Amino acid sequence: MKNIIQTGVVILFILMTLSSCKKEEKLNANLSIIDKNIIDKTPTDLWLDENYLKPYNIETKFRYDRFELTLGKNVTPPLESQVIPAMEMVKAVWIKPFEAVGGADFIKRISPKQFILAGSAEYNSDGTITLGTAEGGRKIVLYVINSFDKTNLASVKQTIQVIQHEYTHILNQTVDYQTDFQNISKGGYVANWTQETLANGRALGFITQYARAAPEEDYAEMSSNMLMMGRVVFNAIVSTTPADGQLKLKKKEQYVVDYFKSAFNIDFYALQTEVQNALNNITAPVLAKLIGPGIGYTTLYSNPNTDISQSSEFSGLWKTASANMTASGFTVNDITMTFKAANAMTLRYSFSSGASVYQADADYTLTIDAAGIGTIKLSATQPTTATYNNMNLINPMMAPVNNYFKNNKFKIDWINKIIPGNIGGIGSLGAFYKQTDGSSYFYGAMGQ
Template sequence: MRYRNSIFLVLFLFIVSCNKADKLDPSRADYVTNDQTNPPTELDTWLYNSFTLPYNIQVKYRWDASETPISKILVPPAPTKVLPVMDVVKKVWIDPYVSIAGENFIKKYCPKQFVLTGSASYNPDGTFTLGTAEGGRKIVLYVVNDFVKTDHYSVTEMIHTIEHEFAHILHQNISYPGEFKELTTGLYTPNWGFVSLSQARAQGFITSYAMLSPDEDFVEMISMMLVEGKKGYESILDCQTTAASKQILRKKEELVVRYFREAYNIDFYQLQTKVQEAIQAIAPPENEGEELPPVFDIWGLDKQNKAIRFDLTTMNEPASFVSRYTYDNARLHAVGLNLDYSFKLVYIGEEEVALKLYYSKPDSEPREYFEATFYFFVTKKPNSTVTLEFYNSDENGAYLNEQLGAYAILGFFANQTFTINWLPSCGTTQYVGFYPVNSPANYSFGVPGN
């Protein structure tokens, strides 16, 4: 019955919308231009005074295809996102370094150009790049259009990228201790994307990506320690490591701290505190120190968060759920496709959610990207459980499910009853857990967002 009503509503809205004769007002369009003859805007003036004048850093947000890989399909940043992004860059990245090491440190070592890109840069293996540092002179920031300044996860994800790339610049100027490379020698792998976060931390790596190489391992230690802060970092070590891997991470931490002191005369723990103070001032974790509200008070169609975002590269998902992704990705690989590591469950109606999976065809030129959507009715029961009733999918969803047999992730949600509640967290990020009533140990979790 609800399915029929939904169809009628969609058709009604479609007919009404087709009768409208609204005209596009160009003055209200949010666009970018590479016409450098235009006079500076208020945004340009702010960027000049905040970055170019004091630190000789150019911030480039007007679209210039020569600044990014021509093989990638990318979109420009929305101008409304530029100031929030760069304000956070200044307050959370530049200002803490200036307060500890002085302006000359930033002037000497900072990249001389920031290039902002609206979308992510997807890779052939299904992963995507959030940022790059090119020769120590330029940092490219991707996914700018998804940035929300007041969202803790959004801020820490972006700052993680910047701290990571800047750490590359630092160690390219002064090498880090060689003994760092010996701590987990033989465990580095180009297939880090197939290693869950829990597996990585059990082997002495702070993230899965740290397993790519010693250089990535070193800069991931720096960025994670700064972004998580002492409290978050200690929580990770206390509840997501083994005794042996915790000892390895402690040694890596020691070498990072020593490197900053000996190479740059920087007290790393003092820098860590400054970064945390800046993050807390801009986007403190929601309800920190308070009792968390019921999940459905903050997640819903008209709530502050419409989606729950899942990401197997940054979240320590249980092995049972990781195996579902592995199964589905193998089905896609068999026909030359890659399944993205991130997906989301988003409200599309008062009692309807959509599961959105993302996949790509890496061998196409240009590379093709796809979204598969599966639709569910949400039924909240008196005993505080929630049932997700699968009722339809779009064409891409049907292709994955029916033709390729990639149904493992879908099967976790479809026609299942859950207890949906906050997950005990080892860091500052708050996670929402989906606990199947019939097998609560085989849960999954994500972060609220949009």
């Protein structure tokens, strides 16, 4: 008991001493270093507030927070200078297209409530890297922000592809996708998808290797790749796969299109066009590099009788040829170029006599150089089937137009600067401009 009392006296003495030494001076410590919630907002914070938090109730966290990322993985913090450029593209290529097609409130109603930005990728033990994740429909983590370049189309596509994929999961959590989708490629899903080739996957009806991971990943890969590739490139890829793979990919495409319409009243192809228009603002697609099977466009169609914006020179030649045809009892209707493999091209005229309609074909080679200059040369050997014999019949009458194509070189490009319209889509207008005179051209609708 004595010892206890003595101890108590000592403690009391210490407390009295501390009390008598109390000072009112502030601690010389920067608490903002310890508590990141105590900060003065920078211009980046204010921009994010105005462009994401206030209009969409979406928080964007770019200050490093280890607990927002996978524990046990080394991830580099993002550079603040990269934040606004990245999020500008997120808004332009992801948010705005959905607003244009789904309505101004669509993203406000259905969206992740938080973006977490990381500077580097997350590296996995199987040799893959993680570019993005989504958690419970509430949070999307975007990696590799430090290497993002808003002027580089590939960089923008990589980042937005991740969002489109993860956002598809969020949409699927809001309204579930069709359960029988998983039966289209049943048996093709594998745990070790990284060991499978892309070619083998497409033969089985998978648009990417990762699509083989699980049905829900397959669905998200279909949706995101269709949006980011665009219809022309997607169709070109599908056309090069084996027949069974084509059938499955087209069936999956229809499932996605139907889902967006029935679940959210969104025209998927209109959304696809809006996304492509946004990407085209970064780098316009080069028409000369999109011609040919498995690449992009396979046809160009024109009716010069009604296409009033044809150049003066071509219109004059067409009218002369048309008059020649009329004098011989025919009416020339339209013209189609069909682009085939190995630089082959078939030029077809549709013409009529009374109620009967005929086709006249001739084979050419179309060689396009690196500058987009095309040279059209009549093939020395022509088939002898009916449509080719028809060309022999009308060739003297159509000579003004045929010679225009054979005797000139052409710059192949869009015509949107003359006739306003979208580029890069099905039905977009492309033109063959005379290399020696850009005011002379022939144009038509690009198709597949």
